[in-house]
Amino acid sequence: MHEAKNSAGAAPVALKLTAKDFKSDQEVRWCPGCGDYAILAAMQSFLPELGIPRERTVFVSGIGCSSRFPYYLNTYGMHSIHGRAPAIATGLSVSRPDLSVWVVTGDGDALSIGGNHLIHSLRRNVNLKILLFNNKIYGLTKGQYSPTSELGKVTKSTPVGSADSPFNPISLALGAEATFVARTIDSDRKHLQSVLRQAAEHKGSAFVEIYQNCNIFNDGAFEVLKDPSTRDEYVIRLQHGQPITFGKDGEWCVTHPPGAFGLEVRRTAEVSADEVVVHDATVAEPAYAFALSRLPEGDLRNTPIGVFRAVDRPNYDDLVRSQLDEAKAKLVGEPEAELSNLLNSGDTWAIL
Amino acid sequence: MTKQVRQLDRVVIRFAGDSGDGMQLTGDRFTSETAQLGNDISTLPNFPAEIRAPAGTLPGVSSFQVHFADFDILTPGDTPDVLVAMNPAALKANLGDLRPGADIIVNTDEFTKRNLAKVGYADDPLEDGSLDGYALHPVALTSMTVRALENFEISKKDAERAKNMFALGLLSWMYSRPSESTLRFLERKFAARPEVAAANVAAFKAGFNFGETTEDFVVRYEVKPAKMPAGEYRNITGNTALALGVVAAGVRAKLPVLLGAYPITPASDILHELSKHKKFGVTTVQAEDEIAAIGVALGASYGGALGVTSTSGPGVALKSETISLAVALELPLLIIDVQRAGPSTGMPTKTEQADLAMALHGRHGEAPVAIIAPRSPADCFDAALEAARIALTYRTPVILLSDGYIANGSEPWRLPAVAELPDLRVEFASEPNGPEGQFLPYLRDPATLARPWAVPGTPGLEHRIGGLEKADKTGDISYDPANHDFMVRTRAARIEGIEVPDVEVDDPDGDARVLVLGWGSTYGPIGAACRSLRQRGLPVAQAHLRHLNPMPRNLGAVLKAYDRVVIPEMNLGQLAGVIRSKYLIDAIAYNQVRGLPFTAAELESMLEEVVKNA
Numbered sequence: 001m002h003e004a005k006n007s008a009g010a011a012p013v014a015l016k017l018t019a020k021d022f023k024s025d026q027e028v029r030w031c032p033g034c035g036d037y038a039i040l041a042a043m044q045s046f047l048p049e050l051g052i053p054r055e056r057t058v059f060v061s062g063i064g065c066s067s068r069f070p071y072y073l074n075t076y077g078m079h080s081i082h083g084r085a086p087a088i089a090t091g092l093s094v095s096r097p098d099l100s101v102w103v104v105t106g107d108g109d110a111l112s113i114g115g116n117h118l119i120h121s122l123r124r125n126v127n128l129k130i131l132l133f134n135n136k137i138y139g140l141t142k143g144q145y146s147p148t149s150e151l152g153k154v155t156k157s158t159p160v161g162s163a164d165s166p167f168n169p170i171s172l173a174l175g176a177e178a179t180f181v182a183r184t185i186d187s188d189r190k191h192l193q194s195v196l197r198q199a200a201e202h203k204g205s206a207f208v209e210i211y212q213n214c215n216i217f218n219d220g221a222f223e224v225l226k227d228p229s230t231r232d233e234y235v236i237r238l239q240h241g242q243p244i245t246f247g248k249d250g251e252w253c254v255t256h257p258p259g260a261f262g263l264e265v266r267r268t269a270e271v272s273a274d275e276v277v278v279h280d281a282t283v284a285e286p287a288y289a290f291a292l293s294r295l296p297e298g299d300l301r302n303t304p305i306g307v308f309r310a311v312d313r314p315n316y317d318d319l320v321r322s323q324l325d326e327a328k329a330k331l332v333g334e335p336e337a338e339l340s341n342l343l344n345s346g347d348t349w350a351i352l
Numbered sequence: 353m354t355k356q357v358r359q360l361d362r363v364v365i366r367f368a369g370d371s372g373d374g375m376q377l378t379g380d381r382f383t384s385e386t387a388q389l390g391n392d393i394s395t396l397p398n399f400p401a402e403i404r405a406p407a408g409t410l411p412g413v414s415s416f417q418v419h420f421a422d423f424d425i426l427t428p429g430d431t432p433d434v435l436v437a438m439n440p441a442a443l444k445a446n447l448g449d450l451r452p453g454a455d456i457i458v459n460t461d462e463f464t465k466r467n468l469a470k471v472g473y474a475d476d477p478l479e480d481g482s483l484d485g486y487a488l489h490p491v492a493l494t495s496m497t498v499r500a501l502e503n504f505e506i507s508k509k510d511a512e513r514a515k516n517m518f519a520l521g522l523l524s525w526m527y528s529r530p531s532e533s534t535l536r537f538l539e540r541k542f543a544a545r546p547e548v549a550a551a552n553v554a555a556f557k558a559g560f561n562f563g564e565t566t567e568d569f570v571v572r573y574e575v576k577p578a579k580m581p582a583g584e585y586r587n588i589t590g591n592t593a594l595a596l597g598v599v600a601a602g603v604r605a606k607l608p609v610l611l612g613a614y615p616i617t618p619a620s621d622i623l624h625e626l627s628k629h630k631k632f633g634v635t636t637v638q639a640e641d642e643i644a645a646i647g648v649a650l651g652a653s654y655g656g657a658l659g660v661t662s663t664s665g666p667g668v669a670l671k672s673e674t675i676s677l678a679v680a681l682e683l684p685l686l687i688i689d690v691q692r693a694g695p696s697t698g699m700p701t702k703t704e705q706a707d708l709a710m711a712l713h714g715r716h717g718e719a720p721v722a723i724i725a726p727r728s729p730a731d732c733f734d735a736a737l738e739a740a741r742i743a744l745t746y747r748t749p750v751i752l753l754s755d756g757y758i759a760n761g762s763e764p765w766r767l768p769a770v771a772e773l774p775d776l777r778v779e780f781a782s783e784p785n786g787p788e789g790q791f792l793p794y795l796r797d798p799a800t801l802a803r804p805w806a807v808p809g810t811p812g813l814e815h816r817i818g819g820l821e822k823a824d825k826t827g828d829i830s831y832d833p834a835n836h837d838f839m840v841r842t843r844a845a846r847i848e849g850i851e852v853p854d855v856e857v858d859d860p861d862g863d864a865r866v867l868v869l870g871w872g873s874t875y876g877p878i879g880a881a882c883r884s885l886r887q888r889g890l891p892v893a894q895a896h897l898r899h900l901n902p903m904p905r906n907l908g909a910v911l912k913a914y915d916r917v918v919i920p921e922m923n924l925g926q927l928a929g930v931i932r933s934k935y936l937i938d939a940i941a942y943n944q945v946r947g948l949p950f951t952a953a954e955l956e957s958m959l960e961e962v963v964k965n966a
Binding site for chain 1: 384387388390533577580581582583584585586587596599600603608610612629630631632633635637639640641643644647648649650651652653654655656657659673674676677681767768769770771808809810811812813814815816817818819820828829
């Protein structure tokens with residue numbers, strides 16, 4: 001039994017579950033080599049440590065390759081319709097605070113057709129763990145550009161390059177008042193699980209962007225972040241309470257530019273130690289996390305991974321629940337008797 | 353002076369003014385006073401979508417019609433006997449509807465040159481003789497109200513606004529209405545501003561006393577209580593009755609209720625009402641859009657609540673993909689459509705019955721759902737319970753088709769005994785049901801064809817559902833041709849097999865050769881027209897459908913028993929088309945889409961022709 005914290009209603013219990021317990025009997029049908037396999041395996045081996053019984057765990061997904069995820073987990077699950085998973089999961093979560101509810105979505109599902117539901121579930125701070133598998137492409141429909149594809153992306157639907165600029169999912173989530181925002185990478189199981197752990201512990205909406213490789217339609221989109229020869233130069237690993245430095249020998253760091261907004265990357269050797277920003281995910285003002293989210297260059301240089309933001313804010317489920325509980329406390333008699341009073345309220349008259 | 357008291361059996365009054373004049377409130381209070389007296393009542397509010405259209409213009413006119421009688425009535429009345437017109441626009445917009453000789457009470461203070469010009473009156477109709485065919489009562493409502501409130505510490509604006517209470521006081525005197533409930537109401541409404549409360553009470557009393565003393569009103573009327581079934585009554589609108597029906601469904605099912613809704617005319621009052629009843633375990637979520645509204649409702653149903661969403665036609669259009677998902681998931685879901693005039697934004701505050709085709713067919717694939725329609729404001733309560741019964745028993749989405757007419761209209765409702773309401777308790781699946789100890793989420797109850805409702809949190813029943821076609825019994829994803837054919841037919845059979853009561857035929861003498869078939873809110877006008885024809889010795893039968901999918905088993909036999917079947921609808925023949933194709937009956941469609949309910953008179957003259965030629 002690992003340390004088992006989670007944000008679902010009841011306290012965790014010792015269950016002696018293993019990754020095998022979370023595998024369903026369904027054959028996994030992603031393309032061979034798909035990044036989704038790694039995420040699924042990481043999730044299956046991570047879930048036991050939460051100490052939540054399988055029956056109290058629910059995965060809700062939309063449409064897309066990533067949204068097949070619930071079929072492969074032996075928990076409760078719903079593969080719903082395109083973009084609507086956050087709305088459906090909101091209804092489930094708000095009416096069933098005893099459940100641990102996860103949303104699995106993709107860049108098209110969450111940011112294009114379902115953009116409205118995503119931002120509003122984050123704004124409400126519904127107690128959902130939202131995993132956005134971002135492969136920067138439409139895979140299930142065979143390779144059209146997505147709302148996270150880079151400007152000028154050449155695909156079947158944009159033979160001379162796309163003309164629209166992409167969303168930055170982290171910036172978007174922060175703008176939508178998200179209380180927990182993180183990014184991780186499919187192939188880095190240890191990092192992925194550590195982010196999932198922190199997301200599960202968070203009370204309220206936890207938004208996790210997972211860079212995921214589509215080896216058929218957008219292979220290598222995140223290769224520079226994975227390749228041992230480049231990753232140290234490209235990836236900024238955010239660690240709460242630690243100075244933000246990166247590079248093979250920590251030769252790069254993040255600082256506040258004097259007299260300007262935002263953050264910038266500089267050579268560690270060229271700044272004094274107290275100029276290096278110490279990462280604090282709990283900063284109330286989202287502008288700091290937003291500045292972090294703007295660091296990456298077009299070639300993915302300076303890509304932060306880890307938890308950008310983790311702050312406390314009342315969550316929708318608890319607020320709704322407390323209004324309901326407060327009202328229910330006023331229920332003096334049996335519901336039937338109270339219903340009778342309700343029907344008979346207002347101006348009534350008798351006909352004999 | 354002594355006033356003459358005359359007995360009447362029925363009266364129709366229409367209060368009309370600017371949308372800011374408080375006509376809805378005035379009508380509502382008059383209705384409440386009238387209900388207290390034990391008259392039967394039917395009301396028809398009619399207002400613009402604009403909250404405050406430009407003052408004094410025709411589009412800004414808001415009206416409230418109330419029909420009350422000493423016998424049971426079915427409609428708000430075709431032709432008002434009394435019009436209260438707060439300005440020239442209200443007079444102009446409503447004059448054409450009045451019966452000859454009707455009483456017209458006008459607020460002369462508003463009949464200025466400018467206001468007359470605004471609505472295109474070249475001459476003052478109060479003086480040019482054009483109203484000679486009516487009993488005109490010119491009353492300086494505003495100035496008399498302001499004068500009556502001289503000693504109150506309120507603004508001139510507040511004083512002028514109380515003119516509707518002056519008018520209400522006058523009408524209350526004219527029709528001998530009890531005023532206690534209105535006085536109590538005013539104290540409550542303005543509890544935070546006692547001076548305004550007192551001023552409104554004073555305005556009401558001034559109007560009442562004005563009737564008593566002025567020589568312009570020589571007759572006072574009385575309408576005796578109606579003979580109605582014994583019981584406790586209250587006046588209720590369709591939207592309130594629907595909301596209370598949903599609360600009752602939750603109580604009788606012993607399930608929490610979750611309403612997902614997005615504000616939309618004319619359905620928003622259902623959201624408002626249900627948000628007051630949290631103590632019954634009713635959660636309301638005002639969602640970010642119509643799609644999310646049904647999404648949260650479906651998510652709650654999946655978790656074991658009664659999921660409900662309320663909207664109007666444009667909202668149903670947006671929800672159709674999620675309704676399809678609910679068809680595939682086979683979960684209970686209640687979709688309330690308070691229909692309004694379409695297409696597109698159409699006329700949001702005006703009524704229509706043109707969403708039947710959408711309810712029946714407005715989804716991709718073969719996606720049948722159950723459909724039921726209430727026929728009057730009070731009937732909305734029973735219809736909500738019936739819709740919940742079908743949704744819970746058969747694990748299916750149910751569309752309930754109300755409309756703007758019954759949503760905002762009101763009538764007396766005989767309060768039901770809670771213990772006699774249907775028992776809607778359900779059983780969740782608690783154990784594996786498969787031959788090898790596994791759980792089969794699509795193994796059906798042979799009687800209802802419903803699948804088990806296995807809610808998250810139940811150990812041992814973990815399973816995955818979704819919009820992809822499912823294999824029979826296991827619910828696994830399946831692209832097998834024979835399985836798809838089987839599942840499509842099974843979902844259809846499940847809806848077709850829903851037990852619904854037989855349709856009843858009202859044919860008092862049993863000699864009618866013409867049947868009028870209706871559905872939804874046309875019940876009142878059709879019924880009134882049929883009664884009137886029978887009184888004139890013309891036999892006609894009436895049948896009214898509550899269940900539109902599936903239809904009652906006996907409907908085919910009923911239709912075939914008559915020489916002619918007439919189907920009046922506030923659309924271009926949507927039910928008529930279904931009846932013609934399903935039963936091969938040469939039904940006569942009679943249609944109107946004017947945003948207003950049928951009048952009994954127009955139906956009567958149409959039916960008279962059919963009956964005489966049958």
